Amino acid sequence: MHEIFGIWNWLDAVIRILIIVLVMTVVVMYLTYGERKVVARLQQRLGPTRTGPAGLLQPLADAVKLVGKEDLRPANADRWVFELAPYATFIPVLMVLVTLPFAEHWGVRSLPLGMFFVFAALGLNIVGIMMAGLGSGNKYALLGGVRAAAQMISYEIPLVLSLLAVAMVVHGSIDGGPEINGSLDLQVITRLQSDYPLIILQPLAFIIFFTAMLSELHRAPFDIPVAESEIVGGYFVEYSGIRWSMFQLTEYASMWAFSVFGSIVFLGGWEWPFGHDVGWAYQLLLTTIKSLLFIMLIFWLRTTVPRLRIDQLMSFCWKVLLPMSILQLLMNGFIRVYDLPNVFLSLTSGAGAVGLVAFIVFRAFTRPKKTASLVGAYRQAGVNVR
Amino acid sequence: MTVWPDESVVPGHAGGFDTVDMTINIGPQHPATHGVFRMALTVDGEVVMDCEPYIGYLHRGLEKLSEANDYRQAMGFWDRTDYLAGMCCEGAYCMAVEKLAGIDVPERAEYIRVMMMELSRINSHFMFLGAFGADVGSFGTSFIYAWRERERIYDFFEEVSGDRMFPTYFRPGGVAFDLPENYESRIRWLISSIRQGIDDFDGLLTGNEIFVERCRNLAPMTVERAVNLGLSGPVLRATGLDWDVRKAEPYSIYDRFKFAIPVGVQGDVFDRYHVRISEMFQSTLIVEQCLDQITEGLVLNPNLPKNLRIEKGECYVRTEGTKGEYSVYALAKGGNKPYRMKLRSPSFCNLSALREMVIGSYVADAIIILGSLDIVLGEVDK
Numbered sequence: 225m226h227e228i229f230g231i232w233n234w235l236d237a238v239i240r241i242l243i244i245v246l247v248m249t250v251v252v253m254y255l256t257y258g259e260r261k262v263v264a265r266l267q268q269r270l271g272p273t274r275t276g277p278a279g280l281l282q283p284l285a286d287a288v289k290l291v292g293k294e295d296l297r298p299a300n301a302d303r304w305v306f307e308l309a310p311y312a313t314f315i316p317v318l319m320v321l322v323t324l325p326f327a328e329h330w331g332v333r334s335l336p337l338g339m340f341f342v343f344a345a346l347g348l349n350i351v352g353i354m355m356a357g358l359g360s361g362n363k364y365a366l367l368g369g370v371r372a373a374a375q376m377i378s379y380e381i382p383l384v385l386s387l388l389a390v391a392m393v394v395h396g397s398i399d400g401g402p403e404i405n406g407s408l409d410l411q412v413i414t415r416l417q418s419d420y421p422l423i424i425l426q427p428l429a430f431i432i433f434f435t436a437m438l439s440e441l442h443r444a445p446f447d448i449p450v451a452e453s454e455i456v457g458g459y460f461v462e463y464s465g466i467r468w469s470m471f472q473l474t475e476y477a478s479m480w481a482f483s484v485f486g487s488i489v490f491l492g493g494w495e496w497p498f499g500h501d502v503g504w505a506y507q508l509l510l511t512t513i514k515s516l517l518f519i520m521l522i523f524w525l526r527t528t529v530p531r532l533r534i535d536q537l538m539s540f541c542w543k544v545l546l547p548m549s550i551l552q553l554l555m556n557g558f559i560r561v562y563d564l565p566n567v568f569l570s571l572t573s574g575a576g577a578v579g580l581v582a583f584i585v586f587r588a589f590t591r592p593k594k595t596a597s598l599v600g601a602y603r604q605a606g607v608n609v610r
Numbered sequence: 611m612t613v614w615p616d617e618s619v620v621p622g623h624a625g626g627f628d629t630v631d632m633t634i635n636i637g638p639q640h641p642a643t644h645g646v647f648r649m650a651l652t653v654d655g656e657v658v659m660d661c662e663p664y665i666g667y668l669h670r671g672l673e674k675l676s677e678a679n680d681y682r683q684a685m686g687f688w689d690r691t692d693y694l695a696g697m698c699c700e701g702a703y704c705m706a707v708e709k710l711a712g713i714d715v716p717e718r719a720e721y722i723r724v725m726m727m728e729l730s731r732i733n734s735h736f737m738f739l740g741a742f743g744a745d746v747g748s749f750g751t752s753f754i755y756a757w758r759e760r761e762r763i764y765d766f767f768e769e770v771s772g773d774r775m776f777p778t779y780f781r782p783g784g785v786a787f788d789l790p791e792n793y794e795s796r797i798r799w800l801i802s803s804i805r806q807g808i809d810d811f812d813g814l815l816t817g818n819e820i821f822v823e824r825c826r827n828l829a830p831m832t833v834e835r836a837v838n839l840g841l842s843g844p845v846l847r848a849t850g851l852d853w854d855v856r857k858a859e860p861y862s863i864y865d866r867f868k869f870a871i872p873v874g875v876q877g878d879v880f881d882r883y884h885v886r887i888s889e890m891f892q893s894t895l896i897v898e899q900c901l902d903q904i905t906e907g908l909v910l911n912p913n914l915p916k917n918l919r920i921e922k923g924e925c926y927v928r929t930e931g932t933k934g935e936y937s938v939y940a941l942a943k944g945g946n947k948p949y950r951m952k953l954r955s956p957s958f959c960n961l962s963a964l965r966e967m968v969i970g971s972y973v974a975d976a977i978i979i980l981g982s983l984d985i986v987l988g989e990v991d992k
Contacts, residue, residue, distance in 0.1 A: 451974065531747025
């Protein structure tokens with residue numbers, strides 16, 4: 225175990241944090257570039273092409289522009305609340321990054337309660353958003369902040385419950401060590417997925433996690449707090465320059481953090497399918513590929529789906545996701561108590577996942593198809609009607 | 611939080627909190643207003659309690675300008691009313707002047723006009739679909755899809771008339787010049803591209819679960835109420851009334867074409883969307899029939915005077931514009947200028963339904979209701 229109070233231990237932690245901040249900045253810059261490119265291709269455009277080869281220097285140009293911009297503060301803004309809000313949103317995401325294992329032993333610190341720490345840190349995010357919403361002295365920002373608060377508090381619950389369900393079912397032993405039944409340590413969860421990733425055991429939890437994650441990240445179709453066509457950016461509407469870029473940094477950094485987290489918990493992280501002996505380079509590559517799957521899915525959804533309304537969002541959370549996640553937690557407990565084989569976990573959770581998807585598909589197919597009908601003197605005359 | 615000056619604290623229920631109805635100003639510079647329109651929403655949380663529309667930011671005095679310039683010069687102002695479908699506005703203006711002066715239009719020119727007007731209608735509806743998709747929240751994709759077709763249509767307009775948005779191509783008595791040599795293959799290609807675009811929108815929006823959930827049963831309108839409010843165009847047809855001036859009172863040569871009028875059932879936002887997307891397909895049918903029927907000949911009446919003077923006359927021309935009934939009243943009392951020109955702009959009349967549609971809905975819905983009315987501010991403010 226680490227010696228907590230040694231000076232070298234502190235120095236080591238600080239250096240690791242500095243490295244992860246630098247890495248995060250670069251990753252976020254190129255996530256914005258990647259998003260612009262991917263979204264552009266999905267929309268039959270080219271995206272950035274002018275700055276550097278294939279526009280690769282575009283994020284740098286953007287960063288220079290943002291730093292050079294004037295930092296404006298509205299006259300009726302609450303000064304300290306307004307100015308501190310970007311940091312209050314950013315620091316929780318940084319705290320999440322502290323415990324994520326990108327490869328075996330490649331993280332700042334491996335916490336025994338890592339998953340719990342991730343929830344706790346992410347829950348703080350909302351404070352900064354509310355500060356920005358209330359402190360800006362702008363009604364769009366206020367609406368955005370309140371919407372964000374309602375949305376994030378609601379979706380935190382299914383998110384946590386779905387991850388708890390996963391933490392319950394991990395079991396096995398590492399390297400012939402003692403039997404582990406359930407764990408919150410992200411390293412342990414990853415190591416125990418050497419045979420199959422946990423998405424196979426808990427597909428319903430994965431669906432709930434992904435939906436709640438989209439909501440926590442304010443990505444389409446849950447981008448209600450930042451809805452561009454309604455409240456023009458929501459809580460950060462009054463920010464400019466470097467403070468605005470802090471919000472963007474937070475948004476993309478939390479997207480990255482969530483993707484890495486999801487790939488570690490559900491897709492086997494750096495462990496599955498090659499085991500942990502393949503070396504750190506492969507492990508990093510595996511984590512990167514798996515988290516890119518999440519990120520690409522988010523980009524894809526963003527270009528495809530419209531936005532939900534706030535009441536539809538809430539009813540989806542409280543009437544669908546929450547009962548499903550509680551039911552899954554109960555079933556998992558039942559199966560673990562009676563020590564039934566793992567296949568029952570897959571069956572119950574899979575049935576839930578199939579049921580959820582089937583319900584949505586069923587609803588889509590049973591509604592009246594199209595309401596517009598065609599009338600006119602020539603309808604009987606064989607006019608081509610779509 | 612501060613209470614803004616125009617707001618007062620209203621006492622809540624017994625034991626409840628005191629609440630404030632907040633006034634949000636949407637516009638005149640806001641992505642959802644599609645121009646310079648402003649609506650002041652009074653909201654209780656997320657629910658709209660009242661809506662006050664403010665118009666006039668784009669007022670350019672079209673009617674007065676038309677009265678101050680002679681018949682030829684005034685053409686250019688009319689493009690700029692419904693700037694998404696300039697050809698339709700030119701058509702209405704030219705028909706009014708022709709009716710006033712008793713000018714005949716050659717056969718070929720009529721076909722060219724109908725083709726151009728229908729392509730304009732398609733263009734305008736594409737812009738509706740794109741902007742509406744953006745209102746509902748599909749990030750830019752619908753807009754880019756719409757822009758693709760719009761660019762192709764505008765490219766053709768540029769080949770025909772030399773300008774894209776404001777062609778000033780029609781003249782009292784015909785059109786300015788003949789079509790380019792390869793027009794038939796160009797238009798047939800354009801139609802296939804447009805149909806592909808309609809299919810893309812069908813795939814992107816019509817079947818989308820979230821889109822349908824957002825739009826169905828939102829701000830429904832009965833036929834009686836719609837007629838009383840003076841609504842027209844797709845907003846009226848979505849309520850189930852098959853009123854289309856092209857069929858009800860055929861102008862130009864619309865009585866020669868076979869096309870259907872799409873109507874909705876309950877007049878909600880989804881019906882308005884769906885009526886428009888069906889109407890685009892019917893417009894492509896009209897253009898195809900034009901191509902089959904068009905004959906060679908003159909495109910401009912050769913007996914026109916250099917300076918058009920109309921002694922006395924009064925007329926009212928109704929056309930089916932892209933947003934609804936686009937009608938022109940003209941009164942001549944001699945000279946080369948009209949004594950009075952009046953535009954009955956459909957967007958302005960349709961906008962009158964906004965307040966009662968919006969009250970009671972959510973802020974997010976208010977924006978898509980405004981989008982579904984498909985106003986164009988050049989026409990509202992004239």
